[in-house]
Amino acid sequence: MPDSPLPEPRPGSAIEIPQDARPVPFRGGGFQHRRHPFLAPVVLLILLVLWQIGSATGFISPIAMPAPRDVLIAFRDLIVTGTLWTNLSVSLYRLLTGWLLGAVLGISVGLIIGLLSQARAAALPIVSALFPIPKIALLPLFIIWLGIGEGSKVATILFGTFFPTVISTYAGVDAVDRGLIRMGQSFGLKWSSIVRKIIIPGAMPGILSGFRISFSIAIVLLVAAEMIGAQHGIGAYILMAGSIFNLGELFAGVIILSSIGLTGSWLIGLAERRLLDWRA
């Protein structure tokens, strides 16, 4: 390019504005989410206050809903007597053992199905046939096999998380960009390197969103299994509270379950941010 001198930019005021000129009406905006960090706590507080007022005035019958005070008392009893820890520890043990084993096995089988077409042809029909069975229906079978102890409950949760994990893992492997795999082959990468460095990271978003689903399934199965045959655990605690009409304790148990679920999805969110930091 010859360096010819650029002409001076013209000043903006050089334009003549007619009498009837008016601004173009603004039609954009809206349909965009903004952050309102204080709204959720305020709504929660309002609901709690309404609940307390309703209970205190007798508008909410104590047979239908406990007063917030009753729930607090139930929590205090749980902490003072130490039953919170007894119930929570056995529940968390069952939940985490079952879920982690199910997830590890599920990822392994999902990868094998995703990578080897023989494995896919052999195993996928079986997975598809077993996936829709509500796993709680298998609890009696697991009790026969493994006894009434921890084994049968862990096995129920394990099976419940295994199948969704298999499916999300192999779908994640299938979704990996074929172009990237071809690139790996064209640079002469080893099969194991392609799996480790291209396929597994590429399938990771799918695997992690599968974790969210399998974790909520695990909580459902935990409570169901504990309601059917357990002395301790959050599920047993809720069942007991319901059978003696102690609604305060019942609500306390439900709140604990909600906290477990929230903590789990927060941890998965943390893992997503760490493992998928390459995404926008």
Place this chain on the structure above:
Amino acid sequence: MRIILDRISHSYADTEVLRDISFDLRAGEIVSIIGPSGCGKSTLLRMIGGLERPGAGQVLISGPAPEGCLNPLTYIFQDFALLPWRTVEGNVSLVLEDHGIRGARAREVIADVLARTKLSDFRRAWPRQLSGGMKQRVAIARALAVRPAVMLMDEPLSALDSQTRELLMDDLVELWTRTPFTAAYVTHNLAEAVRLGHRIVVLSRRPGRIREVVDIDMPLAERPARMAELEPLQRSLWEMMRDEAAAADRELAHA
């Protein structure tokens, strides 16, 4: 090292895509391969690099690979094919790791290729943060890192806007002028073919056959200044391709 294509023909199911293609890639020479869409140019390139087997005929290598060459036949893809979960230097290091090049030696190679592609300041950036032109520079750096004997470029500039394309063409010419490399450059863009090719292989529409092979003697570095002299050649190439391209266009509409 020399690559010889010996009477390559190929069909997908009932569709014949290539018929009786023979030419060679000589050391230090860029061969542009042009043709209308769907003429099998990319298929041909995949065969040269061993990613696909021809139905008939063969692709031959003659002579030893140059010293220090890790991956003789190396691609540059239209869609860049960068791993989004690796930074710029991670993407380059990917192709070194399997050859046992790590640590200080890898850093040396990575620094060298990033400097040659003007990416030194971006070595820790994620691919999503880069423009299309920068992404393709990373892909070029990655290809240079394995010291290829032959670069196989599949429409490397087609996903870029025309200004970035000009810049990258200059970069490629600069790279070639400093250390001449052998390349097959597939494109549908006649300007690119004429700017970068020492030889131009013109393919017909499907099934792709060689219509013409044109040699251009003018040195690559002089071409931007002497574009006017190449203009008639580019026009005659377009005359040659025009009817084919129009026919290919109608053919695709039917398919």
